[in-house]
Every structure is written in structure tokens, then in C-alpha cells.
Amino acid sequence: MTVFTGATDIRLFAALDKFNGRTHLPHWTTDSCNRMSGGSDGSLFPPRIQPDTVLHVFDKDMCRKLPLVFKKQVEGKGGVKAYRFGPDHRAFADPDHEPENKCYCPSLNSPSANSTSSSSSSTTSMPMMSTKTNFPQCAPHGTFNVSLCQYDSPVLLSFPHFYMGDPRLREAVLGMDEPDADRHEFYIDVQPEMGVAMRARARVQINLAVSQVVDIKQVATFPDIVFPIIWFEEGIDELPDNVIQLLKLATQTPPVAKAALQYALFASGAVLLLLALGCLVRNSHRQETMSLEGTAHYSQDEKKKPKKTIPPAPMSATVLSNGNGTAAKANAGYVADDE
Numbered sequence: 001m002t003v004f005t006g007a008t009d010i011r012l013f014a015a016l017d018k019f020n021g022r023t024h025l026p027h028w029t030t031d032s033c034n035r036m037s038g039g040s041d042g043s044l045f046p047p048r049i050q051p052d053t054v055l056h057v058f059d060k061d062m063c064r065k066l067p068l069v070f071k072k073q074v075e076g077k078g079g080v081k082a083y084r085f086g087p088d089h090r091a092f093a094d095p096d097h098e099p100e101n102k103c104y105c106p107s108l109n110s111p112s113a114n115s116t117s118s119s120s121s122s123t124t125s126m127p128m129m130s131t132k133t134n135f136p137q138c139a140p141h142g143t144f145n146v147s148l149c150q151y152d153s154p155v156l157l158s159f160p161h162f163y164m165g166d167p168r169l170r171e172a173v174l175g176m177d178e179p180d181a182d183r184h185e186f187y188i189d190v191q192p193e194m195g196v197a198m199r200a201r202a203r204v205q206i207n208l209a210v211s212q213v214v215d216i217k218q219v220a221t222f223p224d225i226v227f228p229i230i231w232f233e234e235g236i237d238e239l240p241d242n243v244i245q246l247l248k249l250a251t252q253t254p255p256v257a258k259a260a261l262q263y264a265l266f267a268s269g270a271v272l273l274l275l276a277l278g279c280l281v282r283n284s285h286r287q288e289t290m291s292l293e294g295t296a297h298y299s300q301d302e303k304k305k306p307k308k309t310i311p312p313a314p315m316s317a318t319v320l321s322n323g324n325g326t327a328a329k330a331n332a333g334y335v336a337d338d339e
Contacts, residue, residue, distance in 0.1 A: 001041065013195065014044035016058050027063050027148040033103035039065040042188060042202075045195035055085050055190070062157060063149035064104065066091060074189055076198045078244040080251065086187035089164045092157075094141040105138040106148050141166040143207060143226060154209040160184040160231040161205070169226050176228070184231075193251045198239055205231035 001020075006013030016039045017023070024034040039058030049055070055068040068085035076082045095102040139145040142165015143156040162169045163179035170176040189199040208227045214220050239247070 003041070006046070011046050013046045014040055015046070016040060019058065019060065025063055025149070028103050029105075030103040033064065036065065042200065043197050045190055045197070047193060047195045049083060049190060049192040049195055051083065055188075057188070061150075062144065062146060064144075068188060071187065076189060076191070076244075077238045078241075078248055080191060080198065080244060080247050082189040082198050083192050084187050084189050086185055087159075087164075092139075092142050092144045092159070092165065094138050097141055102138075104144065106145060140169060140226060142169060145209075154211075156207040156209050156226055158205045158207055158226075158228075159186060160203050160233075162228075172223075172225055173228060191247055191251065194247060196239075196247065197236075198247075199237060200235035201233055202235050203231065203233040205229075 002017045004012040004015045004017055016036050019036050023037055024031065025036060026034065028034050036058055039056040042057045045055055051070040053070070056065040057068060058065050066087055067090070069088050071084040071086050074082050074084050090098045090101070093101055095105065139156050142162050143158045146155050146157055147153060158165055158169075159179075161177050161179045161184055163181070163184040170179075184203055185201070186203050187201055188197050190196065191198055206229045208229055210219070210222055210225050210227050212219065212222050212224055238244075
């Protein structure tokens with residue numbers, strides 16, 4: 001099995017590329033049902049999984065990809081959040097309930113169909129199979145026919161106690177319990193940010209398709225029935241503690257660091273803004289003070305500067321004789337009294 005590393009496209013991380021050197025299976029009737037690419041082995045999935053994501057798990061025993069849909073959110077070991085995914089009723093639905101599953105019905109001209117029809121005088125080679133021309137050899141609702149990829153053995157797979165299957169399958173067998181999701185559901189708990197499977201329970205029931213064959217005395221009186229043989233479960237309960245710690249570090253630390261960084265950047269921006277405003281106000285006050293000081297110095301300089309006085313014009317005195325021998329200052333602006 002080869003898978004993608006996600007180096008060029010993270011959405012393909014852990015997705016199946018080839019199985020046994022093949023990208024497609026040879027068993028089914030359409031390319032989409034035979035295609036293995038895009039599935040997963042169930043342990044890793046692409047990161048950033050959303051509740052509306054449909055996961056696909058390739059099962060080599062089923063010879064197909066099994067679609068898993070979101071069921072609910074759960075909490076794993078250490079408080080790590082996980083999404084529970086599992087098959088819904090469409091996974092093993094017959095074509096009457098899910099037309100896309102028509103491709104999983106073995107063709108009438110397949111080796112298994114020819115061999116069973118030649119060895120039986122009955123009109124149906126498999127019990128409770130649809131006799132409609134459009135859906136030949138289809139398994140009952142809630143079961144899956146794997147005869148084409150399991151050496152033509154008349155084996156039908158289902159979930160335990162025909163969970164999500166046709167109630168008539170369970171009613172035809174004595175001792176069958178009422179299906180319970182907690183005990184019989186197939187599920188995988190996936191950590192959504194990392195795409196790591198944290199807990200899984202793969203529960204499958206193996207059934208034998210028994211047909212009435214009148215030519216064989218031992219089963220000539222047998223009714224057509226899907227007879228349960230065994231059901232089993234496999235999976236993991238919890239991941240090791242060191243892996244849980246790494247998951248917590250990878251999923252819980254970044255959001256806390258992101259929030260702390262946002263607050264730190266906001267606080268730093270506010271401090272820088274206040275500093276800028278403080279510097280602006282300080283510079284404005286300094287310029288105003290310098291302007292006032294300049295005006296004051298100018299006024300003081302004006303007061304200290306001596307006033308320029310205009311000297312009186314020189315007076316010329318012309319002595320006039322008035323005949324009495326007395327001189328008169330004609331240009332002095334006054335007439336001196338006689339002494």
C-alpha cells in the first residue's frame with residue numbers, strides 16, 4: 001500500500017495511492033466503485049477535518065472504500081477534542097434505498113452468478129436477493145455481497161446483529177439481539193486539526209447466504225436465509241500517553257499562543273500610540289514655549305536699547321548794533337534785556 005505524503009497538496013495527506021500496485025479494483029461495475037485512491041487505512045486522515053467532511057476508509061476484505069460521516073463530538077483521553085465518524089445507513093443500503101450502490105451488485109454474467117445458477121434450480125441464486133432486472137444479485141438492505149473478491153464464497157458482510165439493516169434479517173434468526181449503537185456501531189474518533197485517529201472500533205458481522213437447493217438433499221428444505229456466523233470487533237481504546245501529550249501540545253498550545261500574541265500586539269500598539277501622542281504634545285508645547293521666550297527677549301531688547309536723540313541745531317549769533325553799543329542775539333529766538 002502506498003499513500004501520499006501531502007507535500008504538494010495537504011488535502012491528500014495519508015490518502016491511498018495504490019494497493020498491491022493497483023489504483024483500481026477489478027471487481028465492480030463502475031470506475032468510481034473500483035477506484036481506491038482517496039481512501040485511507042483508517043489511522044491517519046488529512047488535517048483540518050470539518051463536521052461536513054466525508055471520510056473514506058479502504059478495507060481490503062470488503063474490497064471497497066467505506067464512507068464515514070460525522071456522528072458527534074467526543075472528548076478523548078487528556079481532554080483532547082475528537083470527532084466521531086462512522087458509516088450511516090447508506091453504506092450497506094440496497095439500490096432501492098441508495099442508487100449509487102448499484103455498482104456493488106455482482107453482474108449476472110459474473111463467474112459466481114453463473115456457477116450458482118447452474119447448481120440450483122431455484123430462480124434466485126442468493127437468498128433474498130433482488131430479482132429486478134436493473135439490480136441483479138444485489139444483497140439485502142443492510143448487507144454487502146463480497147463474493148466477487150472472496151473467491152466466490154457466498155458471504156455477506158453486515159454490522160453486528162444487522163445494525164442499520166432490514167429488520168426481517170434479524171427476525172428470521174432466533175436469538176438475535178436488538179441492535180444497539182453503543183455495542184454494535186462501527187466508528188473512528190478523529191482529532192480534527194491533526195487528522196489522527198484517537199479511538200476506533202471496527203465491528204463487522206460475517207453471514208452465510210444460504211439458498212434452497214432442491215438437488216441437494218441436506219439443504220433441500222432450507223429456506224432462503226442470511227445466516228449469521230460470527231461478529232467481531234477490533235480497534236484501539238486509547239493512544240499512548242506520550243502521543244496524547246504531543247497531540248495536546250500541537251492542538252492546544254497554538255490557540256493559546258495565538259490569543260496571547262494578539263493581546264500582546266494590541267497592548268504594544270496601544271503603548272506606541274500613547275508614546276507617539278505624548279511626543280506630539282511635548283513637541284507642540286516646546287515650540288509654543290520657544291515662541292513665547294523669543295517674544296520676551298525681543299521686548300527686553302527693545303527696552304534696553306538707548307533712544308536716539310537728535311542734537312539741537314547750532315545757533316548762529318549775529319551781533320547787531322543798535323546804536324547804543326548793545327549787541328543783540330537775533331537768531332537766539334529771544335532778545336536779551338539791556339543790562
